[in-house]
Amino acid sequence: MRPWKLAETNYGAVRSQHYEVAVLPLGATEPHNLHLPYSMDVLEADLVGEAICQAAWDRGAKVVLLPTVPYGTQTNQREFPFAMNLNPSTLGAVIADLVDSLVHWGILKIVLLNSHGGNDLKGTLRELHGRSPGRLFLCNWYQIFSDVYHEIFDQPDDHAGEMETSLALAFWPELVARRPDGSLAADEGRKAQSRFEAVNRGWVSITRPWHLLTTNAGAGNPHAATADKGRRLMEVLVDRLAAFLVELSASPLDERFPY
Numbered sequence: 001m002r003p004w005k006l007a008e009t010n011y012g013a014v015r016s017q018h019y020e021v022a023v024l025p026l027g028a029t030e031p032h033n034l035h036l037p038y039s040m041d042v043l044e045a046d047l048v049g050e051a052i053c054q055a056a057w058d059r060g061a062k063v064v065l066l067p068t069v070p071y072g073t074q075t076n077q078r079e080f081p082f083a084m085n086l087n088p089s090t091l092g093a094v095i096a097d098l099v100d101s102l103v104h105w106g107i108l109k110i111v112l113l114n115s116h117g118g119n120d121l122k123g124t125l126r127e128l129h130g131r132s133p134g135r136l137f138l139c140n141w142y143q144i145f146s147d148v149y150h151e152i153f154d155q156p157d158d159h160a161g162e163m164e165t166s167l168a169l170a171f172w173p174e175l176v177a178r179r180p181d182g183s184l185a186a187d188e189g190r191k192a193q194s195r196f197e198a199v200n201r202g203w204v205s206i207t208r209p210w211h212l213l214t215t216n217a218g219a220g221n222p223h224a225a226t227a228d229k230g231r232r233l234m235e236v237l238v239d240r241l242a243a244f245l246v247e248l249s250a251s252p253l254d255e256r257f258p259y
Contacts, residue, residue, distance in 0.1 A: 044167060135257065
């Protein structure tokens with residue numbers, strides 16, 4: 001039993017603990033090219049959450065890891081079977097209810113550990129700010145290593161590409177589908193270009209219909225992925241995020257928090 005992981009602990013143990021920080025992982029259920037499981041975002045949320053909470057706990061942080069929410073916003077992947085959708089307003093309502101539960105028990109420092117790019121949660125933070133005494137922090141873990149990304153990886157990864165496949169090879173190799181010759185059972189993850197230059201340059205944003213953007217749900221070439229790259233990435237994530245949890249746990253909730 002790990003006392004920082006709620007799913008493993010029990011009421012008898014929880015009664016004797018004082019938690020300062022709750023980490024709520026948020027995943028999704030969706031296809032990931034032809035070679036990765038539908039549960040990738042859930043597996044990654046569990047993996048990152050466990051690694052950073054273990055490291056933070058070992059350094060004295062009073063942190064508790066909640067079970068991962070396995071569904072997220074899939075409005076742009078609806079044409080793919082079993083892309084299980086929660087509309088943004090629904091997901092926001094779920095998060096608000098869970099935050100209310102934590103606040104009721106006196107846990108006011110709450111980290112949303114997001115593992116799915118379709119979960120656009122900044123609006124939820126803004127809506128809950130001032131309405132709830134909970135102090136929310138949003139961490140899209142896949143965005144925190146951009147400064148060292150190309151020291152580890154060769155190809156950009158939007159979805160089910162080199163980065164995600166490297167994590168799968170490192171931690172769940174049995175779930176990575178392969179062809180008879182041993183190569184990944186994946187296409188190249190090519191993305192279609194919009195007919196509008198302003199969209200392609202990022203001047204104008206759209207919700208991307210994934211069945212038109214991609215061939216088999218992959219956006220990023222996975223074929224340069226290796227298990228070693230996945231392990232190197234996890235070292236960066238743990239180093240950066242565990243340190244944040246330690247600081248957050250120790251920080252007083254005064255009138256200037258978080259400044």
